[in-house]
Amino acid sequence: MAEKFVYAFGGGSAEGRGDQKELLGGKGAGLAEMAGLGIPVPPGFTVTTDVCKHYHAHAESYPPELKKEFEDHLRAIETQLGRGFGDPGKPLLVSVRSGAATSMPGMMDTILNLGLNDAIVEAEIARGIDARFLRDCYRRLLSMYGDVVLGVSKHEFEAVIKRAREREGVATDPEISAAGLAQVIREGHEILEQHGKPFPQDPMAQIWGAVGAVFESWNNKRAIEYRRIHHLSGAGGTAVNVQAMVFGNRGFDCATGVAFTRNPSTGEKKLFGEFLVNAQGEDVVAGIRTPQVIAPGPGGPGLGKDFPDAYQGLLDVAARLETHRHDMQDLEFTIEAGQLYMLQTRSGKRSGPASVRIAVDMVEEGLIDRREALRRAEPNHLVQMLAPVFDVAEKAAAVKAGRLLATGLPAGPGAASGRIALTAERAAEMAKTGPVILVRDETSPEDIVGMYASVGILTSRGGMTSHAAVVARGMGKPCIVGAGSLVVDEPAGELRVAGQILREGDQLSMDGTSGEVLSGALAPRDSEVIQVMIEGRREVRSRSVDCFETILSWADDERRMQVWANADTPTDARVARTFGAQGIGLCRTEHMFFDADRIAWVRRMILADGLEGRKAALAKLLPEQQSDFKGILTAMEGLPVTIRLLDPPLHEFLPHEDKQLEQLAEQMKVSPATLRQKAESLAESNPMLGHRGCRLGLTAPDIYEMQVEAIARAACGLKLAGIDARPEIMMPLVGTEREMEVLRQLTMRVLARVFEDVGTTVDIPIGTMIEVPRAALVAEQIARHADFFSFGTNDLTQMTFGYSRDDVGKFLPEYLEQGLLPVDPFASVDVTGVGQLVEWATQRGRTTKTKLKVGVCGEHGGDPKSIVFFDGVGLDYVSCSPYRVPIARLSAARATLGAGPGGGD
Numbered sequence: 034m035a036e037k038f039v040y041a042f043g044g045g046s047a048e049g050r051g052d053q054k055e056l057l058g059g060k061g062a063g064l065a066e067m068a069g070l071g072i073p074v075p076p077g078f079t080v081t082t083d084v085c086k087h088y089h090a091h092a093e094s095y096p097p098e099l100k101k102e103f104e105d106h107l108r109a110i111e112t113q114l115g116r117g118f119g120d121p122g123k124p125l126l127v128s129v130r131s132g133a134a135t136s137m138p139g140m141m142d143t144i145l146n147l148g149l150n151d152a153i154v155e156a157e158i159a160r161g162i163d164a165r166f167l168r169d170c171y172r173r174l175l176s177m178y179g180d181v182v183l184g185v186s187k188h189e190f191e192a193v194i195k196r197a198r199e200r201e202g203v204a205t206d207p208e209i210s211a212a213g214l215a216q217v218i219r220e221g222h223e224i225l226e227q228h229g230k231p232f233p234q235d236p237m238a239q240i241w242g243a244v245g246a247v248f249e250s251w252n253n254k255r256a257i258e259y260r261r262i263h264h265l266s267g268a269g270g271t272a273v274n275v276q277a278m279v280f281g282n283r284g285f286d287c288a289t290g291v292a293f294t295r296n297p298s299t300g301e302k303k304l305f306g307e308f309l310v311n312a313q314g315e316d317v318v319a320g321i322r323t324p325q326v327i328a329p330g331p332g333g334p335g336l337g338k339d340f341p342d343a344y345q346g347l348l349d350v351a352a353r354l355e356t357h358r359h360d361m362q363d364l365e366f367t368i369e370a371g372q373l374y375m376l377q378t379r380s381g382k383r384s385g386p387a388s389v390r391i392a393v394d395m396v397e398e399g400l401i402d403r404r405e406a407l408r409r410a411e412p413n414h415l416v417q418m419l420a421p422v423f424d425v426a427e428k429a430a431a432v433k434a435g436r437l438l439a440t441g442l443p444a445g446p447g448a449a450s451g452r453i454a455l456t457a458e459r460a461a462e463m464a465k466t467g468p469v470i471l472v473r474d475e476t477s478p479e480d481i482v483g484m485y486a487s488v489g490i491l492t493s494r495g496g497m498t499s500h501a502a503v504v505a506r507g508m509g510k511p512c513i514v515g516a517g518s519l520v521v522d523e524p525a526g527e528l529r530v531a532g533q534i535l536r537e538g539d540q541l542s543m544d545g546t547s548g549e550v551l552s553g554a555l556a557p558r559d560s561e562v563i564q565v566m567i568e569g570r571r572e573v574r575s576r577s578v579d580c581f582e583t584i585l586s587w588a589d590d591e592r593r594m595q596v597w598a599n600a601d602t603p604t605d606a607r608v609a610r611t612f613g614a615q616g617i618g619l620c621r622t623e624h625m626f627f628d629a630d631r632i633a634w635v636r637r638m639i640l641a642d643g644l645e646g647r648k649a650a651l652a653k654l655l656p657e658q659q660s661d662f663k664g665i666l667t668a669m670e671g672l673p674v675t676i677r678l679l680d681p682p683l684h685e686f687l688p689h690e691d692k693q694l695e696q697l698a699e700q701m702k703v704s705p706a707t708l709r710q711k712a713e714s715l716a717e718s719n720p721m722l723g724h725r726g727c728r729l730g731l732t733a734p735d736i737y738e739m740q741v742e743a744i745a746r747a748a749c750g751l752k753l754a755g756i757d758a759r760p761e762i763m764m765p766l767v768g769t770e771r772e773m774e775v776l777r778q779l780t781m782r783v784l785a786r787v788f789e790d791v792g793t794t795v796d797i798p799i800g801t802m803i804e805v806p807r808a809a810l811v812a813e814q815i816a817r818h819a820d821f822f823s824f825g826t827n828d829l830t831q832m833t834f835g836y837s838r839d840d841v842g843k844f845l846p847e848y849l850e851q852g853l854l855p856v857d858p859f860a861s862v863d864v865t866g867v868g869q870l871v872e873w874a875t876q877r878g879r880t881t882k883t884k885l886k887v888g889v890c891g892e893h894g895g896d897p898k899s900i901v902f903f904d905g906v907g908l909d910y911v912s913c914s915p916y917r918v919p920i921a922r923l924s925a926a927r928a929t930l931g932a933g934p935g936g937g938d
Contacts, residue, residue, distance in 0.1 A: 038084050039102045042068040043076025043277075044113055051358075056081050058272030060132030063378040070357065072350055073374050076113050077127070077276030078106040080244065082134065085270030088248045107240075110277055118148050119236035121156040126170070126278040129243035131250060133271045136363075136379050137259050142181040142250040144243045145314045146174040146278060150234040166283050168214035169206075173313060175221035175232055178239065182246040183230040193220045205322055207282070207311045240275070247273045258481045279374045281367040282313040288340065288368040291317050292327055294351040295361045297383040297506055298446060299577075300390030304328055304351055306364070307496045308336055313367075317496065323515060324496045343373040354378050359400045360409075361391050384446055384506050385417025386577045393580040403587045404930055410584045411935030412897040412920045412927070417509040418581055419916060420447040421557030423544055428555060431542075436551045438530045439519050441491070443548035444502035445512030448557040449489030450542040453535060455523045457483025463538075470541050472528055474521045476501040484508065489543045491550060493519040511545030519550070563916075566611055585613060585919055588926035594903065595910035596921045597673075599890060601625065603664035606674075609915035613922055616673040617665065618823060618912020619763075619890035622740060623681050625661045626654075636697055639683045640711050644735070651739040658743035659750075666751055666758040673759045675823060675890070675912075677802060678740050680765040682725040683715055722832075726766025727776055734779055741780050745787035748795040761798045763823060768805040770814035777818045802890070803874050804828035812874035816881035823912070824871055826891030826899075830858050833867050859892070862899040872906040888912055897924040897934035904928035 040049035042065045049057045051066030061079030068074045087096050111117050116125035126148040149171045158164045176190035197213045225232050233239050251271045281289030290308030307324035309316050317324050327336045337344040354362045363381030367374045392406035451468030454460035460471040460483035471487040475494045484490055489511040492501045505512030520529040528535040542555040564570045565578045597618035598609030626635045638650035666674055688694050698708040730737035744760050751758040764776045780799050788794045803809055804825035831838055848854045862868055878885045888910040893899035895913030903911055913921050
């Protein structure tokens with residue numbers, strides 16, 4: 034049986050199925066599914082993604098069988114509708130649209146009204162068809178075809194339509210007369226002729242040109258950048274959907290619109306969207322005219338008032354598709370002469386808060402189960418829910434002071450403050466030196482890199498379903514659209530509003546939750562989730578916070594790995610515990626040494642001439658360390674706290690400026706020259722590989738002895754007070770078995786002495802941080818003397834690659850851009866290199882001790898992709914920063930469920 038390349042849909046049936054997205058693309062699969070459900074879909078057919086792959090693999094040529102199959106399906110539409118493609122007597126017009134397996138809003142190309150030419154337009158007018166309508170369709174075809182197929186900038190055509198509005202003194206395109214549109218068409222032909230690319234009058238040449246252009250758009254710059262940013266594979270290709278046209282621009286009983294079955298910003302279960310009367314195609318999302326909302330509220334204008342039958346039909350379709358697809362849907366529709374037609378359904382992009390709420394609500398509604406909810410609520414969605422907001426009082430004061438510039442539509446929640454950038458290119462460049470807000474009249478797919486680089490996106494035109502809104506929601510960026518009072522003057526480098534002029538580089542603040550734009554910088558503050566959970570402000574609790582807590586409780590029921598936190602203070606420990614941390618995986622004692630009350634004693638200890646002087650300084654530090662440990666152990670009562678003994682080289686604690694050195698010399702009653710000489714003797718050529726970690730503890734054991742004693746005394750004191758303290762001691766930078774053996778013996782001696790002195794004992798496991806490649810390779814030897822392993826993947830990555838974390842920024846961006854590395858290895862674990870060491874050390878360590886506890890405490894412990902790997906190799910826990918604990922909890926559950934890291938779409 035020959036391979037099938039074309040699948041028909043429409044008329045209540047379809048050859049394809051809704052689960053064939055990889056073959057039919059998301060749009061084709063959605064059209065097939067709707068047609069199969071009897072939903073009103075204009076007839077058409079889908080050319081499969083296999084043809085796209087063939088096209089790019091065979092020098093932009095098609096499979097030999099395609100032409101006949103394509104034309105047979107086109108004739109079937111002609112028969113069904115009683116029209117002929119290219120027939121001047123009763124012409125069939127079609128659209129050609131792209132459709133990848135994964136939604137890529139606006140990244141590829143669409144062409145409408147194919148099949149028109151000069152002769153057909155005049156013949157239809159002679160038959161009495163409305164001239165204005167026909168010419169509006171034709172001028173759109175010239176513009177789209179010229180831009181997408183012939184490569185002539187759409188801005189040239191936009192300038193023509195702008196001149197037509199000015200000539201007739203009208204504000205919008207639908208007000209241009211039929212005669213005015215005839216002039217637009219003449220000028221459109223002239224533009225193409227001037228470029229040496231005349232518009233083809235043969236409809237079949239048009240349609241094949243359009244099909245090729247859609248396949249070409251798979252590899253255009255914006256589509257490639259979108260796939261790179263969203264970590265999407267480039268191998269799938271796009272399908273092409275050819276569909277009979279229905280016309281939302283045929284008069285004032287016609288409209289076109291976009292709808293979501295739930296609010297994509299908040300998740301509220303209510304039809305949400307926008308429409309334009311007497312409009313076509315991309316008008317709603319392009320920001321050319323301000324659309325109306327579908328259901329603004331009781332008594333107001335909206336789709337229900339203007340088109341009551343179509344509105345009821347849309348409500349019915351929305352309910353049917355949600356029930357059938359078990360997800361919030363993004364719908365495109367056209368109303369022609371009052372009749373509703375559906376042009377697309379796909380799972381709608383939504384903000385993080387909306388995603389979590391919709392997932393929880395759908396479980397409660399019986400549409401999905403808890404495990405499916407966990408697959409849908411991605412870690413990045415929780416990141417958005419933890420995103421900052423502006424302080425209410427500070428923002429109110431700014432508004433009162435006259436800093437409120439404009440109010441637009443709140444299209445993406447969260448607060449952002451940064452410098453104004455008026456082009457995507459400038460945004461990407463400026464973002465290298467600080468936060469940037471991209472400000473445009475309207476964004477287009479070409480702006481994708483600048484949008485990604487910006488902390489917020491602001492447009493003067495467009496609605497809640499515009500390109501800016503949809504893409505920003507997918508990225509989790511604060512976004513405001515339709516701030517119509519803003520005048521964006523890109524050539525002048527200015528933003529003008531209400532008599533004020535702001536220039537590119539000036540500070541701007543935006544609240545994507547309320548839609549307010551303010552001049553100057555406002556400091557964002559904690560999100561609602563943090564205000565409720567960490568600050569205890571119960572009065573601001575909302576459904577969003579309830580859903581945040583619910584999804585995490587479900588995650589805890591599913592995940593295998595525990596989630597711990599990295600915390601160095603009681604405050605951090607309390608935050609971590611509030612967010613659900615099951616222990617502290619890394620308490621860095623050196624951070625305590627930098628406290629203003631003790632840094633002088635640390636420096637005295639380092640610079641002391643002999644053992645006696647060093648011990649005197651350590652004696653001063655002992656009660657301070659003991660107090661530190663007591664606070665953290667108390668905050669984590671009943672949970673393990675892994676305390677890493679001193680790790681950095683000693684010179685890091687010394688002053689570097691002459692004035693500070695002279696002050697220290699005065700305190701120590703020595704000459705500055707003597708002190709400077711001592712400090713210089715501690716300097717190292719490569720301190721990251723030098724006298725630090727366990728090497729320091731072995732050559733100056735009194736430092737580690739003081740720390741172990743402080744831990745033991747804190748734990749014993751808490752035990753005697755009835756508090757369940759569970760410290761664990763971790764040795765940094767171990768690379769040999771003998772190092773670990775000697776350090777364990779030293780620790781056990783100190784513990785025994787303290788226990789005897791205090792009169793009680795505490796079980797204190799002793800382990801090591803695996804951060805030296807050699808330690809990973811000889812893990813079975815080191816495990817003889819360790820109760821646990823904890824991978825310090827920051828240093829392990831640094832030593833495995835030979836990259837300095839401090840200097841990697843000089844070449845890493847170029848490495849990533851050139852594809853020399855797939856991802857930043859300090860952000861997401863290098864599975865094939867560093868990961869292999871983690872897996873090897875885990876397996877080898879457990880050959881020595883079957884029950885060896887193994888975790889990770891580097892920054893990778895909070896990265897969703899890395900967590901999937903750590904779960905797969907059998908680690909017991911991951912440890913991350915306190916505010917990443919919720920993300921790690923969800924990621925660990927998704928790993929257990931095989932849902933992957935998320936964040937791809």
